[in-house]
Amino acid sequence: MPALQPALQISRARLPATTEISIVDEYGDARQQAIAAERALTVYLNKREIVTLMTLGDDPEALVVGYLRNQGLLRAAADLAAVQVDWEVEAAVVITRHLPEDLEARLSTRTVTTGCGQGTVFGKLLDQTALTALPDTQLAQSTLYQLLQNLNAYNETYRSAGAVHGCALCRQTEVLDFVEDVGRHNAVDTLAGRQWLQQADSADADIFYTTGRLTSEMVLKVAQMGISVLVSRSGVTQKGVELAERFGVLLIARAKGRHFQAINTQNRLALDAIPSRPSQSRSSKEASS
Secondary structure, rough: OOOOOOOOOOOOOOOOOEEEEEOOOOOOOOEEEEEEEEEEEEEEEEEEEEEEEEEOOOOHHHHHHHHHHOOOOOOHHHHHHEEEEEEEOOOEEEOOOOOOOOOOHHHOOEEOOOOOOOOOOOOOHOOOOOOOOOOOOOOHHHHHHHHHHOOOOOOHHHHHHHOOOOEEEEEEEEEEEEEOOOOHHHHHHHHHHHHHHHOOOOOOOEEEEEOOOEOOHHHOOOOOOOOOOOHHHHHHHHHHHHHHHHHOEEEEEEEEEOEEEOOOOOOOOOOOOOOOOOOHHHHHHHHHO
């Protein structure tokens, strides 16, 4: 009978996502204003310093696990032995049972991405093609509209303080998990970490939502999570489109209200709720005649 694997040792070092400062408004009135917290957290992997992340600190253990997972520096959740965060020294220590054999080679190659707060990708991840085939998830236009409406209830930190991005794991119209952080890459890494740490019922998520741009980094990370529909209220980059076509990710950009731009649809988008076109003004009609 095989020996039982020791339980994961994990801290619970959450901090408030906002703090208050004194401001003077346009009327000359002094008042308290909530602002997004931003803390430095240096990540150590088996005593090796990896990176310093800037984060709200709302779920730091999930963030660092998701970051290491999405960088290919952790191969499986079962490899985790301990995840300990200590805010007094602004450090997160991750102990694993195994490391990739090519760890040094991965760490020697670093690409600075377009992520807010300066994202990074290690080990030429942008060039990889060996991902598990993604599901052929279908999306209806009416489902997209309902999901966008449901997401309005979640951006608590943004409403009170601004200056953050939000990401969500969804199952059609249902929001399974939502995270806000100072950078969109932090938010997606936290969701990826929660999947492995089993902190949310998100294993069967089929749509990923972000408030940030659909860059190559976002497409790659979502594809690594096994999700093939990526929705954003913002725009898309050329490299993001290239990777979406390579991995089979349906992109929905500039999704707000009834508007959106679908990219790489591959007959997976059902247009079942087409809105009426705005009527042309008389001047427009005259100009076109």
